Amino acid sequence: MKKQLPKRHELDVKHTWDMTNLFKNEELYQEAFDSVEKDIDLFCETFENKLNSKEMINSAITAYQDIQARLSRISAYGSLQSSTDSISEENQMRQGKAMLRFQSISKKMAFFNNELKQTKNELLLEAAELNVDNQFYLKDIVKDKKYALIPEVEKTLVALSPALNAAYINYSRFKLADMKFNDFVVDDTTYPNSFTLFENEYEYEENTSVRRRAYETFYEKLAEYQHGFASNYQAHVQKEKIMSELRGFSSVFDYLLYDQKVSKDFMDRQIDLIMDKLAPAMRKYATLLKEVHGLDQMTYADLKIAVDPTFEPRVTIEESKALLIEGLSILGSEYNQIVKRAFNERWIDFPQNQGKSTGGFCSSPYGASSYILINWNGQMDEVMVLAHEIGHAGHFQYANNNQAILNTRPSMYFVEAPSTTNELLMANHLIKKVKTDREKTWIKSVMISRTYYHNFVTHLLEAAFQREVYDRIENKQPLSAHILNNIKLGVLKKFWGDAVEIPDWAGLTWMRQPHYFMGLYPYTYSAGLTLGTKVSKMIENKTIKPEDWIQVLKAGGTKTPLELAQMVGVDLSTDQTLNEVIEEISTIIDDIIKSKLNV
Secondary structure: OOOOOOOHHHOOHHHOOOHHHOOOOHHHHHHHHHHHHHHHHHHHHHHOOOOOOHHHHHHHHHHHHHHHHHHHHHHHHHHHHHHHOOOOHHHHHHHHHHHHHHHHHHHHHHHHHHHHHHOOHHHHHHHHOOOHHHHHHHHHHHHHHHHOOOHHHHHHHHHHHHHHOHHHHHHHHHHHHHOOOOOEEEOOEEEOOOHHHHHHOHHHOOOHHHHHHHHHHHHHHHHHHHHHHHHHHHHHHHHHHHHHHHOOOOOHHHHHHHHHOOOHHHHHHHHHHHHHHHHHHHHHHHHHHHHHHOOOOOEHHHOOOOOOHHHOOEOOHHHHHHHHHHHHHHHOHHHHHHHHHHHHOOOEEOOOOOOOOOOOEEEOOOOOOOEEEOOOOOEOHHHHHHHHHHHHHHHHHHHHHHOOHHHOOOOHHHHOHHHHHHHHHHHHHHHHHOOOHHHHHHHHHHHHHHHHHHHHHHHHHHHHHHHHHHHHHHOOOOOOHHHHHHHHHHHHHHHHHHHOEOOHHHHHHHHHOHHHHOOOOOHHHHHHHHHHHHHHHHHHOOOOOHHHHHHHHHOOOOOOHHHHHHOOOOOOOOOHHHHHHHHHHHHHHHHHHHHHHOO
């Protein structure tokens, strides 16, 4: 029987992340908040209505960057603690108070961007020549002027930002604090259910009866909330459409892709090629799962089970540390120090607990250590998850240490490349260590069922769903739970064809993902993994040196995603690289099928 998740205070603290890396105690956090607010008042007094020379502009940007760096650490202190325990009243109050203060700060600081966007391009470009740290920001300001509104409207939008961004907060509260899943019974055994238990354990459960019943009861609970979730989501996408029209974008897609520095055809290429060319290989993989497990039929509830579940190795946290240090050593000693620090300085929050965010992420506040959230289940594939999140940590440790804060974040189109590169380097390292064909096949199956399935299937199908949703919004068609369910159902059935039985309740899957409140994010997972696959092979084959890749990480957001890829000789302007990766995935699947059917 599954155990109920522990409460946060019941955990072994050595396996949780160390918030004192940001602030030693609550008092110092409050002092830092008070101090930055005073400096913001001074900033406003010093620079408001005075950005009239290139020297003054540069002085203002330098001061602004210092303030933003401090705010990133202050913000992280509250939001990270809420992500590990959203039930805690203390965390809710801290975060609620912080949001009110940030709202006030945003109103005060709104003049800065507004005044720069009212400044003549000639003066902005002259200012850009004075300071290399500031030039990328200033050149973006020049480009952004095309979509700027009058200052009074911009200030109003800043003031309204808590309300405009409420949909994401509402979604998180519904999902993590309010939704309580019913227990279910299989063969006289009672099993508890929750978002965390379902997504970390039941989806991979070997016992078919338990797994399928977990799915049914999980989706039964989702169904109870579908209309409220749909209304909340519709409010969000309608806001995005309105914003695109206010700012003069030709479509909501152009608005959402603007900061990614790619056009819609890049997104369409990822979705259409994978839907068309990868789907046949994944259907073969699904059929293999059906045969290996002796299932009566292959259903949506069976897609994440392991090819060889009896072989799933267990691994301790300490063992994972040794594996990652060894496996990522290919990136050099400097990078390996980041890996060691992640464990030694407690950057990682391992345990599952009540109220903790599902899945995993990495946050890297400027000038501080990174913070990695996972939900550790002790299985070997968690090493791959850790490699992925350490990839994000390594990326932003390099970017933060080599760029000013306004230059650290690359396009979302690129951001998953460093993480997926690490995943594949780790998989290749494990393959080299194997002693039997069974071990090799198992690792390859993890590459498919976790790395590629997650990024090239799960998130890609989210992207296909999103595209249809925004097409409806673009054409001024309403949304409802029924429509959203049918869109998701249609996407799933199109991809899996006759190989997988997709029940109607699977249409509710859109309710599980917070990415829909983060713009056109889901397709970028496959875009990042496309580059990650190429780069990992180049590092393994010594086509490029690890130092070449680290230079890309150090560049942060100072280049477009295509320029970052070009730094290591990869051309993302055509579909060649994506087609090569799809062929690679198909070959791995064929190898697994050949190995399993010859046993």
